[in-house]
Amino acid sequence: MADNKAKRGGADRALIAISEPYEVRYWSKKFKVTPAKLKYAVKKAGRSAKKVEAYIKLQKHKARDRALISTKEAYEVRYWSKKFKVTPAKLKAAVKAAGRSSKKVGAYIAASKKRARKTSAGRKKRR
Incomplete structure (x- = not known):
């Protein structure tokens, strides 16, 4: 999905267009994050859906890790x-x-x- 609705090929689906509200809704729901977090992830990782997904997973993992105590370290x-x-x-x-x-x-x-x-x-x- 990207801003040009005439182009619907694979390369177009792999990009996130933050300027389109329907895409923000779609990707926010898909990644289970708020639209604000999605926009921030796109700003940090780029428009590629794979990179944004990896960035969001990493952030969730880091947040979960901060709340745990490791006695080995x-x-x-x-x-x-x-x-x-x-x-x-x-x-x-x-x-x-x-x-x-x-x-x-x-x-x-x-x-x-x-x-x-x-x-x-x-x-x-x-x-």
Whole structure:
């Protein structure tokens, strides 16, 4: 699909014409992205439908990867330990217990800190 409706050959179908609203709708639906994301992808990758599709898949993969914690990479352990204000050993234990999702690990660490505060407060009252 491209802007010349008289040309309907294979080369014409492999290109995305952002200036045509019906093409933006078609390709947005095909790639399951918003029209704004499609336009940005075309701006970054070019008009080729294959290149745009590859660019969109790469961006989705990167976004999914950012939310996961890898304990095999030392730089990630340092980063997440600093972010959650825990030791690397506690971070690794939290990842093992809660899974690789940064949101779940954050919630697990917050809950364990809360439990630790409660038990230490209970000990102080007994003394």
